[in-house]
Amino acid sequence: MRGIRDWAPEFDEYRRDESRTMGEASSISFPTDEAELRAVLAELERTAPDAPITVQGARTGLAAGAVPHGGHVLNLSRMNRYLGLRRDEGGAFHLRVQPGVVLAELRRLLAAKALPQAGWDAASLAALDALYGGPAQFFPTDPTETSACVGGMAACNASGARSYRYGPMRPHVSALRVVLADGDVLDLRRGEHRAHGRTLELVTEGGRALALDVPGYTMPRTKNASGYYAEDDMDAVDLFIGSDGTLGIISELELVLSPEPCVTWGINCFFASEAAALDFVSAARPRLSCAAALEYFDGSALGILRSARSGCAAFVSLPAVPESFAACVFVELECDDEGRAYDELECTGELMRSVGGSEKDSWVARTDVDRERQRLFRHAVPESVNMLIDRRRRTAPAITKLGSDMSVPDERLHDVVALYRRTLAEAGLESATWGHIGNNHLHVNVLPRDERDYAAGKELFRSWAREVTAMGGAVSAEHGVGKIKRDFLLAMYGSDAIDEMARLKVALDPRGRLGRGNLFDEARLDAAVAAMRKGE
Numbered sequence: 001m002r003g004i005r006d007w008a009p010e011f012d013e014y015r016r017d018e019s020r021t022m023g024e025a026s027s028i029s030f031p032t033d034e035a036e037l038r039a040v041l042a043e044l045e046r047t048a049p050d051a052p053i054t055v056q057g058a059r060t061g062l063a064a065g066a067v068p069h070g071g072h073v074l075n076l077s078r079m080n081r082y083l084g085l086r087r088d089e090g091g092a093f094h095l096r097v098q099p100g101v102v103l104a105e106l107r108r109l110l111a112a113k114a115l116p117q118a119g120w121d122a123a124s125l126a127a128l129d130a131l132y133g134g135p136a137q138f139f140p141t142d143p144t145e146t147s148a149c150v151g152g153m154a155a156c157n158a159s160g161a162r163s164y165r166y167g168p169m170r171p172h173v174s175a176l177r178v179v180l181a182d183g184d185v186l187d188l189r190r191g192e193h194r195a196h197g198r199t200l201e202l203v204t205e206g207g208r209a210l211a212l213d214v215p216g217y218t219m220p221r222t223k224n225a226s227g228y229y230a231e232d233d234m235d236a237v238d239l240f241i242g243s244d245g246t247l248g249i250i251s252e253l254e255l256v257l258s259p260e261p262c263v264t265w266g267i268n269c270f271f272a273s274e275a276a277a278l279d280f281v282s283a284a285r286p287r288l289s290c291a292a293a294l295e296y297f298d299g300s301a302l303g304i305l306r307s308a309r310s311g312c313a314a315f316v317s318l319p320a321v322p323e324s325f326a327a328c329v330f331v332e333l334e335c336d337d338e339g340r341a342y343d344e345l346e347c348t349g350e351l352m353r354s355v356g357g358s359e360k361d362s363w364v365a366r367t368d369v370d371r372e373r374q375r376l377f378r379h380a381v382p383e384s385v386n387m388l389i390d391r392r393r394r395t396a397p398a399i400t401k402l403g404s405d406m407s408v409p410d411e412r413l414h415d416v417v418a419l420y421r422r423t424l425a426e427a428g429l430e431s432a433t434w435g436h437i438g439n440n441h442l443h444v445n446v447l448p449r450d451e452r453d454y455a456a457g458k459e460l461f462r463s464w465a466r467e468v469t470a471m472g473g474a475v476s477a478e479h480g481v482g483k484i485k486r487d488f489l490l491a492m493y494g495s496d497a498i499d500e501m502a503r504l505k506v507a508l509d510p511r512g513r514l515g516r517g518n519l520f521d522e523a524r525l526d527a528a529v530a531a532m533r534k535g536e
């Protein structure tokens with residue numbers, strides 16, 4: 001078939017994602033619309049009915065969800081069209097897109113009021129006039145890596161810094177079209193298909209009735225991208241968001257746009273100790289009502305930045321970070337007017353003083369140029385760490401950076417940081433920590449010097465998964481579970497719950513083909529498939 005290509009060396013980059021793990025596959029396709037996608041599935045059904053199918057967006061994922069475990073790679077990056085727009089009764093705009101639309105492009109086209117309108121119906125064009133005639137709108141989910149596709153972001157329930165204010169991807173998706181492994185389609189609009197308790201009844205476009213048992217576990221009250229969404233009376237849209245490419249293929253999405261804030265300012269608040277920075281965050285949460293992001297950089301991250309500034313031409317324009325600064329909290333304010341922004345700025349200074357700091361130790365960015373420098377500061381940290389690891393890999397090729405992605409409830413922030421510090425010190429590991437402290441969601445990055453450190457870091461993460469679960473947290477807050485955090489998911493929910501997830505999966509994908517290796521180990525999935533065949 002024209003759409004399916006046998007594997008060849010030119011496709012080797014599609015064997016990996018940003019987790020930097022490699023898989024293998026025997027064929028690949030790049031459909032450009034839902035009809036082509038379904039034709040690929042029909043052909044696979046005929047020629048390779050049991051072959052695994054791995055869905056890919058932009059492959060920026062960090063959990064190896066898009067890394068194939070044999071079979072076929074279904075790459076959706078060419079399904080990147082803008083399909084229409086509607087305005088709801090409340091005035092909100094819903095943009096209908098294909099899953100391969102890239103976030104950076106979406107943002108640019110929205111800001112420039114230049115969305116492609118080819119093929120749009122009259123209602124969409126009328127909504128577009130209203131969009132362009134009114135206050136500027138944007139799409140708030142911001143998983144840092146703007147080359148991500150919106151389909152991949154939905155499949156991971158991506159978040160990022162602004163999720164402190166806007167939450168993850170989930171609430172910003174109002175409708176989905178999902179192609180199931182057999183090519184049948186579910187057309188789901190938020191509010192129209194709800195579970196009764198934990199039973200979700202859906203009818204496919206082909207007329208097939210599905211009765212799905214939603215797993216019985218209770219999800220943590222924290223930022224969470226660990227396993228399937230499961231709640232009494234839940235919306236069907238939510239089941240597919242965050243499902244890591246295992247339940248169906250998102251072939252269309254409706255994205256809910258939000259009004260652009262009138263004033264956006266950034267403040268880097270520096271502290272002489274980590275303890276002061278943590279106290280600042282606890283004090284700031286109830287006081288700063290305009291905070292859109294509260295982000296953290298620990299002393300090691302600042303140290304890495306100091307070296308990067310002197311050692312890398314790309315970072316010379318960064319402001320110098322005095323040695324006395326041992327921790328930084330970045331606050332992004334989004335306010336309706338400048339008066340409000342000044343009030344919040346003053347409040348930020350007061351909060352810094354209340355924890356023993358001083359507003360003199362802050363950088364305030366009010367202009368686009370200054371905010372761009374702050375962005376460079378934030379991006380320079382992970383980039384410098386990647387460069388450091390690349391240097392270390394010359395002598396220890398098996399190592400990679402190990403980044404954690406766990407969240408805990410607000411009241412456990414100090415406890416979890418104490419846990420990280422104590423156990424890192426006991427293991428003698430180097431680390432640098434940054435991330436979304438407003439959501440108690442830090443990326444602790446272990447920086448292995450050799451294979452021994454690498455193994456010790458992995459072991460440490462396993463122990464953190466258990467401890468974070470005991471604190472009421474999530475083992476993956478935003479990157480998804482993919483293939484590399486399956487053990488953590490098991491620690492979080494236990495074996496019976498993982499079996500419930502596997503049964504739900506095979507109710508939608510009876511041969512267990514989609515996203516094979518994600519969420520469950522293959523033996524567990526095969527057992528669920530066999531049980532389903534026997535009618536258990």
Ligand SMILES: Cc1cc2nc3c(=O)[nH]c(=O)nc-3n(C[C@H](O)[C@H](O)[C@H](O)COP(=O)(O)OP(=O)(O)OC[C@H]3O[C@@H](n4cnc5c(N)ncnc54)[C@H](O)[C@@H]3O)c2cc1C
Pocket residue numbers: 017018054055056057058059060061062064065066076099142143144145147148149150151152153154155156157158159160161244245246248249250251382478479480482515518
């Ligand atoms: C430098 C860097 C920083 C990052 N920072 C953040 C951050 O701050 N916050 C955050 O949330 N994430 C972050 N990420 C990772 C983030 O998960 C991805 O950027 C994004 O969410 C995945 O989109 P993608 O298109 O690349 O998906 P892929 O990597 O291609 O796929 C991800 C998963 O989604 C599935 N999938 C993809 N498309 C579909 C579809 N149409 N239907 C069904 N399943 C599908 C795949 O099978 C896979 O399981 C970061 C990544 C990098 C490299």
